[in-house]
Amino acid sequence: MAEIACLSTRDADFSARLARLTAFDATQDESVDAAVADILAAVKSRGDAAVLEYTARFDGVTAAALAELELPRAALARARDALPAAQRAALEQAALRVRSYHEKQLAQSWQYTEADGTVLGQKLTPLDRVGLYVPGGKAAYPSSVLMNALPAKVAGVGELVMVVPTPRGEKNQLVMAAAAIAGVDRVYTIGGAQAVGALAYGTQTIAQVDKIVGPGNAYVAAAKRRVFGVVGIDMVAGPSEILVICDGKTDPDWIAMDLFSQAEHDELAQSILLAPDAGFIDAVQASIAKLLPQMPRRETIATALRTRGALILVRDLDEAAQIANRIAPEHLELSVEEPLALAQKIRHAGAIFLGRQTCEALGDYCAGPNHVLPTSRSARYSSPLGVYDFQKRSSLIMVSADGAQTLGKVAMTLAEGEGLQAHARSAAYRLRDPKGSL
Numbered sequence: 144m145a146e147i148a149c150l151s152t153r154d155a156d157f158s159a160r161l162a163r164l165t166a167f168d169a170t171q172d173e174s175v176d177a178a179v180a181d182i183l184a185a186v187k188s189r190g191d192a193a194v195l196e197y198t199a200r201f202d203g204v205t206a207a208a209l210a211e212l213e214l215p216r217a218a219l220a221r222a223r224d225a226l227p228a229a230q231r232a233a234l235e236q237a238a239l240r241v242r243s244y245h246e247k248q249l250a251q252s253w254q255y256t257e258a259d260g261t262v263l264g265q266k267l268t269p270l271d272r273v274g275l276y277v278p279g280g281k282a283a284y285p286s287s288v289l290m291n292a293l294p295a296k297v298a299g300v301g302e303l304v305m306v307v308p309t310p311r312g313e314k315n316q317l318v319m320a321a322a323a324i325a326g327v328d329r330v331y332t333i334g335g336a337q338a339v340g341a342l343a344y345g346t347q348t349i350a351q352v353d354k355i356v357g358p359g360n361a362y363v364a365a366a367k368r369r370v371f372g373v374v375g376i377d378m379v380a381g382p383s384e385i386l387v388i389c390d391g392k393t394d395p396d397w398i399a400m401d402l403f404s405q406a407e408h409d410e411l412a413q414s415i416l417l418a419p420d421a422g423f424i425d426a427v428q429a430s431i432a433k434l435l436p437q438m439p440r441r442e443t444i445a446t447a448l449r450t451r452g453a454l455i456l457v458r459d460l461d462e463a464a465q466i467a468n469r470i471a472p473e474h475l476e477l478s479v480e481e482p483l484a485l486a487q488k489i490r491h492a493g494a495i496f497l498g499r500q501t502c503e504a505l506g507d508y509c510a511g512p513n514h515v516l517p518t519s520r521s522a523r524y525s526s527p528l529g530v531y532d533f534q535k536r537s538s539l540i541m542v543s544a545d546g547a548q549t550l551g552k553v554a555m556t557l558a559e560g561e562g563l564q565a566h567a568r569s570a571a572y573r574l575r576d577p578k579g580s581l
Contacts, residue, residue, distance in 0.1 A: 308334020
């Protein structure tokens with residue numbers, strides 16, 4: 144039988160065991176960080192030449208100039224057109240749904256006028272240029288291209304620059320096709336920390352971007368951490384997570400496979416079930432044992448379930464909701480009779496999948512909401528990637544002559560209290576009553 148921990152909230156040590164289970168050490172590997180620091184410094188100082196050297200060393204791809212590693216739009220279009228009809232239709236349908244959902248997130252500028260004529264408001268502006276990192280080689284995810292690129296396009300980003308490594312020159316046709324469908328503006332076949340550095344600092348060929356989004360390996364994550372501040376980043380994501388709350392009335396095979404769907408990502412992924420029915424937990428455990436040998440990635444799944452997975456017996460669904468809020472999972476499935484009612488009790492989750500038919504995999508590919516989600520309990524304070532991540536806000540303040548008389552006196556009083564005399568005098572100059580000035 145496949146190994147997975149079985150816990151009960153009635154156990155005296157449950158809280159401590161849950162804390163150990165859900166803890167994830169995101170400490171940066173010092174050797175990775177040191178290597179990344181050297182790469183970024185080289186790219187910052189030597190630009191194209193450094194990027195070409197690292198691309199040859201790590202990916203086995205050589206070029207005389209960085210411009211040679213840019214894929215023309217015609218090549219992206221050819222990849223799209225060459226897809227099997229069913230595959231192209233699936234990508235295009237997914238793109239349509241993702242775009243449609245994110246169009247509803249598009250915020251608008253606003254302003255209002257006060258009684259004295261003072262105008263206040265907020266101006267929303269899309270980012271000028273965004274870099275999209277896409278894994279290459281075996282770990283190629285065209286769905287991530289859609290999820291990262293389409294919100295940026297909906298926001299009105301001026302230029303979207305994609306970087307994707309092509310180890311030994313191997314180009315993933317699905318990724319290229321997804322870039323064409325999503326409307327990516329430029330694609331360079333570079334990857335790793337050197338690609339992050341090129342986007343963050345700019346080189347002789349690649350213009351500096353304003354923000355970098357997209358998943359990557361440990362070196363990419365370390366590079367994103369280091370360039371944050373020079374540019375914006377989406378997040379530094381941890382391993383995939385799924386938490387399923389089930390009332391015991393869903394097919395146990397379905398639940399087992401839903402747990403597998405995240406466990407197959409990597410050995411550090413986390414899959415947890417909360418259920419108030421001990422017999423159902425036994426049934427799910429039996430389904431895991433039955434189905435696991437059939438899975439191509441069974442070794443990865445088994446390791447993830449053994450090291451970070453759990454089947455947890457709870458007293459009732461209310462207690463399950465409380466535990467879910469404590470865990471703050473990336474993906475939360477509510478496989479229960481009344482999912483909307485239970486969802487009202489959830490405060491912390493990246494995405495909530497409601498009902499027995501709504502498996503998390505649909506959200507990964509085509510439901511519409513973004514699959515770039517907060518992990519490692521960061522759903523307590525952060526949100527899925529969205530159009531709002533590609534818009535910035537500027538405050539609008541236009542004070543009328545009458546408004547300056549009221550606001551000026553308030554500002555003077557507060558500035559004097561802070562000992563900032565230039566602030567106070569700047570406000571006083573706008574007052575009509577000379578006695579009000581300093």
